[in-house]
Amino acid sequence: MLRKIWVPILLVVLCYSQAKAQNTDHLTAINSVWAKFYNAFETLDYTLMAEIHSKDLVRVSGGNRILDYDTYINNYKAGFERDKKAGQTSNISLRFFERLCDGNTSSERGIYRLVRNKDTDNEQSYYGQFHVIMKKIDGEWKITMDYDSSESDTIGEDDYNKAFAIDDFDKF
Template sequence: MKPLYSFFVCIFLFATHAAKAQNHETLKSINLEVWSSFTKAYETLDFNLFASIHSDSLIRISGNSKHIKNKMEYIEGYKSWWKDASLNQTISFRFLERIQNGEKASERGIYKLTQNAKTSDEKSYYGKFHVIHIKENGVWKILVDYDSNENDSINESSYQSAFAIDDFSKF
């Protein structure tokens, strides 16, 4: 009986380890295909790159302004906003929850948008987001994107209390 029990314990431990490794690889792919490109698009004001990380079926919800937009409406807003080539900004993300099954993913977290970094005009803005990703033609895309600053209650403390983008051990 004891050898059989040991066998099942070993199988369980192996399966758990393999599942975590696969989960971490999927999160690395999402980081590379979505979040890295998202950040680069913000920093370079590249609305084409920004558009490329969103599904054509995108549903964009802004909790603050109470608007729901499709991809075209959403990207047009960025085209207009990013016309100012002198805009100096960066965006970063930390996570509260990351759930995925290899083809779909749900991620909740806190973003920090900083404009005019390392100048006397530096200003940071924070919000809570929830995105749903899908794989389209083998590439991760944002299908649903919701964010809100929760009545200005999201701040640096909220941001720091979430988990780093590359801290996969929590998920």
């Protein structure tokens, strides 16, 4: 009788542990995309943005416009070049309240903080909510849909702090 009870329990525990390990592996791989994303802002290198986005990208910005890959990347190219000439700096960080992944597609939702001119008298912070869909394309994770909005400037530091750190895999 005990064997009949313990075998199913053991199978559930083993399957859960395996699923958790696979999810952690997927999120670790996805975080390498986010590392390039962070680096693109820190170095003002639009080519890193081009690398991590799918050519079939759908970009929704602030709920008021939809962009394709070429327009989106060209906007970063122009913006990063303008920032370099002006001596502007940018640092971006993400915190998450949802990270779902099945191994081929991920849905990542959370709050971003963009800090311009960090540690200067001109430092400014901007916050917004994002939703990104990634797909594994030719063995690499690529951003295929990217939506963000400040929700009419209602997203702020409190929202950012309530979300979970990028490496806090236990929450997902």
